[in-house]
Structures are given as structure tokens and as C-alpha cells.
Amino acid sequence: MTKSRPNILLIYTGGTIGMVKDFETGALKAFDFKNLLDRIPELKHLDCDIETFSFAEPIDSSNMNPKYWVEIAEIIESNYNLFDGFVVLHGSDTMSYTASALSFMLEHLAKPVVFTGSQLPIGDLRTDAKENLITSIHVASLQHFNEPVIKEVTLYFEYKLYRANRTTKINAEHFEAFASLNYPDLVTSGVHLKVNTDYLFKPNTKKRFKVNKNFDTNIALVKLYPGISEALLRAVFSTFGLKGVILESYGAGNCTTETWFLNILKEAILNGIQIINVTQCSGGSVLMGQYQSSELLLKLGIISGKDMTTEAAVCKLMYLLGQNVSSKVFKTIYETSLRGELT
Known part of the structure; x- marks a missing residue:
């Protein structure tokens, strides 16, 4: 029996990628992700189904802390058996911290969790938000013999997918904001997606998925x-x-x-x-x-x-x-x- 299309849960926590500009006033306002497909019709070309979930009160990533890490992990935990992959939209300033924390929290993870964001709001003329969002969802939906290709927490930015806990933010202005200096890229986005299979994390899929929620901040x-x-x-x-x-x-x-x-x-x-x-x-x-x-x-x-x-x-x-x-x-x-x- 042929498996149905992969379904991806898009989780918006806050950050620039979720903002649009009011061109009359120039002010930034939050984007309603319920209307995602209307705003970004290119997503309809992806071979997957997309559902969205947003924090009740999206936050600036400068205010990110372990309480919110647990909230993100619990959203994934409660939807783990319902979705084939997860994309987390997050402000870039603390994204490497949150994504690294989630990599430790999500034990025996056997599905993709892709963090992404942008340097410019999604409604800007020259924004990097659309490409980062579209490709992140594409990467999260990649499957081989009905199994996810990516089985770890990752971070996608400016044509490259990285292991999340190997990343650091290196630039506050350029679109190429992140780097993984001690570990190779997992996926490179060009005309085609090039998956560097040898570098992917290979979890023990025989063990049950578990979420660890305790952090000591002392x-x-x-x-x-x-x-x-x-x-x-x-x-x-x-x-x-x-x-x-x-x-x-x-x-x-x-x-x-x-x-x-x-x-x-x-x-x-x-x-x-x-x-x-x-x-x-x-x-x-x-x-x-x-x-x-x-x-x-x-x-x-x-x-x-x-x-x-x-x-x-x-x-x-x-x-x-x-x-x-x-x-x-x-x-x-x-x-x-x-x-x-x-x-």
C-alpha cells in the first residue's frame, strides 16, 4: 500500500520570519500563519501536507529560556505520532541555543526537527524568509522507503542544513548568518537538494522516543x-x-x-x-x-x-x-x- 503524503507541523515561536511590514506605515506586525498557503503559494508545490501551530504569545528570541524550550519539546511530544516531521520557526539570535537544547531533550528522535528563521521579515522584497521556510519544509518531508531521511534536530539557513548542536551564529547582517565550523553540512540546497548521507546522525530507532524536560540553570x-x-x-x-x-x-x-x-x-x-x-x-x-x-x-x-x-x-x-x-x-x-x- 502506498503511503500518504508526508505531513509536517510548522511551529512558530516568534522572530523576524513571522513578521510582515505594513507598507503604508512601515511598521512590522505579526504574520497569521493560518493563512500560510495564501501568503506563500509556492508551498503548494511541495509533496507534503502542512499544518501550523503558533505560540499564543510569540516571543523575541532574546527572551528565550528553558521554559520555552520545554514548551517547544512538549508540542513535538504531543504531536510526535501524528506528523512525519517538524519545522520550528525561531528568531536567529538564540536559535543555536534552543536547537542545541532540543537535540539533548529529544532522546531517540527518529524524525526530522528543522529550525529556521530569517534576517528579514517574510513580507520584505529581498527577504530570505521564503527560501528558508520552503526548503526547511522540503527537507523535513524528505523520505526514503517511507522512512524520514533526517532523524535529528537540525538548523537550516541560507542554502545549508546543519546539525543543530554544531551551529553558531556568526553574522548579524548577512543572509549567511550561521556556520558549522567543526562538522560538515548535512544538506546543500542548489538546483537539487544534495544530502550528505554519511554525516547524518543515526539514532537507535529500536528505542522509544523520550523527552527530557529538566534543566538546571545554576x-x-x-x-x-x-x-x-x-x-x-x-x-x-x-x-x-x-x-x-x-x-x-x-x-x-x-x-x-x-x-x-x-x-x-x-x-x-x-x-x-x-x-x-x-x-x-x-x-x-x-x-x-x-x-x-x-x-x-x-x-x-x-x-x-x-x-x-x-x-x-x-x-x-x-x-x-x-x-x-x-x-x-x-x-x-x-x-x-x-x-x-x-x-
């Missing part, structure tokens, strides 16, 4: 810079209830070797605070022990973030702390790839 993000003071770092590490710190170090994981700095880290670890070392470079990996300065961190028991983005590192830390992972195995689990977020 963490801090510290970017090292020449001249960073002992007083500032002590204030951060003395924060009440602090459970984890992402340390953005130099290059391949290097830092100052000042005694006061190392003592602060040592004291924090003894107090049960998990410290993750990621590079503040756009691409590349932490290789603790390659240089003398990072060898000291290795000896202290600092956790290596390897080639994770800061966005993925932050979300993974909040996720694992929310799962109450034992301190005895925390380092081992954090340094293990859970959803393809590290090499």
Missing part, C-alpha cells in the same frame, strides 16, 4: 581575557547555588598559569562544581595537555569540551545537571557524544 559562562581579575573570578565562583561553569579558554584550551587562577579552579572542583573547558575560537577543539598551560587544567580534573560550540556546551551542562548525573561519572558522560555534538 551555571556560569566565563570568557578568559588578558587582565581578567582574581576578584571577578572569585565573585563568579562564589555565586550561591553554582553547579557548573563553562570556561572559554584561549586556542586549544589554554589559560593563565597564575597561582590564584589555578587555586580558584581547584577549590571549585573540590566544592563539587563542574568546570568545562571550551575554546573561544570559532572553530577547532580543546586539546588539554598539548601545551603546559592546559596540562595544568588536565591535572586539576577540568572537563574537556573538545570541539563543542559554546552553545552546545552550555545546553549540555544544564541538561546533564538537570538529569542529576552522579559526579563520579559526570566527566565521562560529558566528554561522550550524546547527539553528535562533539567529534
Whole structure:
């Protein structure tokens, strides 16, 4: 029996892509996604059926937080058996954080979840919104022998589909706003869609889909810079209830070797605070022990973030702390790839 056309749920959370301009006043106003096919008739050419769902009160992505991550995950959870794929429309500023968080939340995911957005509103003359939206839905509907081609959380922007937890926003002005510097593109959009099958995530589809909703936000993000003071770092590490710190170090994981700095880290670890070392470079990996300065961190028991983005590192830390992972195995689990977020 031939399977019916794939059906895709389009979830609008907020952001520029959902805005249209009133050409009389120049003001931006929210777009009614119930009239999506009337506004973008090109969608009728896609071999899939589309339904829409919008946040009751769409938000600017600058206000995104774990409460909304759970809301998005619950929409997918409640509709998981009803749809073949999901497209999430989201403001670009925090999209990599939300998409990374969803990759950890949606365990044993066997369907596509595609995040997208735009730099210009959907009604603008030169907008990138239409192409991003149309191709995201197309990608989400791709099937091979009645099975989804994509089985992970992804992010589509400007002709490229990326693994979501490998992305970072690199430009606030150009249409090519995102990059995945440590992992290849999953799909390239040209005259045809080129799927790089070898790089797709291959989940264990025999296990039941599960949604993890607990995040612990008692963490801090510290970017090292020449001249960073002992007083500032002590204030951060003395924060009440602090459970984890992402340390953005130099290059391949290097830092100052000042005694006061190392003592602060040592004291924090003894107090049960998990410290993750990621590079503040756009691409590349932490290789603790390659240089003398990072060898000291290795000896202290600092956790290596390897080639994770800061966005993925932050979300993974909040996720694992929310799962109450034992301190005895925390380092081992954090340094293990859970959803393809590290090499």
C-alpha cells in the first residue's frame, strides 16, 4: 500500500520570519500563519501536507529560556505520532541555543526537527524568509522507503542544513548568518537538494522516543581575557547555588598559569562544581595537555569540551545537571557524544 503524503507541523515561536511590514506605515506586525498557503503559494508545490501551530504569545528570541524550550519539546511530544516531521520557526539570535537544547531533550528522535528563521521579515522584497521556510519544509518531508531521511534536530539557513548542536551564529547582517565550523553540512540546497548521507546522525530507532524536560540553570559562562581579575573570578565562583561553569579558554584550551587562577579552579572542583573547558575560537577543539598551560587544567580534573560550540556546551551542562548525573561519572558522560555534538 502506498503511503500518504508526508505531513509536517510548522511551529512558530516568534522572530523576524513571522513578521510582515505594513507598507503604508512601515511598521512590522505579526504574520497569521493560518493563512500560510495564501501568503506563500509556492508551498503548494511541495509533496507534503502542512499544518501550523503558533505560540499564543510569540516571543523575541532574546527572551528565550528553558521554559520555552520545554514548551517547544512538549508540542513535538504531543504531536510526535501524528506528523512525519517538524519545522520550528525561531528568531536567529538564540536559535543555536534552543536547537542545541532540543537535540539533548529529544532522546531517540527518529524524525526530522528543522529550525529556521530569517534576517528579514517574510513580507520584505529581498527577504530570505521564503527560501528558508520552503526548503526547511522540503527537507523535513524528505523520505526514503517511507522512512524520514533526517532523524535529528537540525538548523537550516541560507542554502545549508546543519546539525543543530554544531551551529553558531556568526553574522548579524548577512543572509549567511550561521556556520558549522567543526562538522560538515548535512544538506546543500542548489538546483537539487544534495544530502550528505554519511554525516547524518543515526539514532537507535529500536528505542522509544523520550523527552527530557529538566534543566538546571545554576551555571556560569566565563570568557578568559588578558587582565581578567582574581576578584571577578572569585565573585563568579562564589555565586550561591553554582553547579557548573563553562570556561572559554584561549586556542586549544589554554589559560593563565597564575597561582590564584589555578587555586580558584581547584577549590571549585573540590566544592563539587563542574568546570568545562571550551575554546573561544570559532572553530577547532580543546586539546588539554598539548601545551603546559592546559596540562595544568588536565591535572586539576577540568572537563574537556573538545570541539563543542559554546552553545552546545552550555545546553549540555544544564541538561546533564538537570538529569542529576552522579559526579563520579559526570566527566565521562560529558566528554561522550550524546547527539553528535562533539567529534
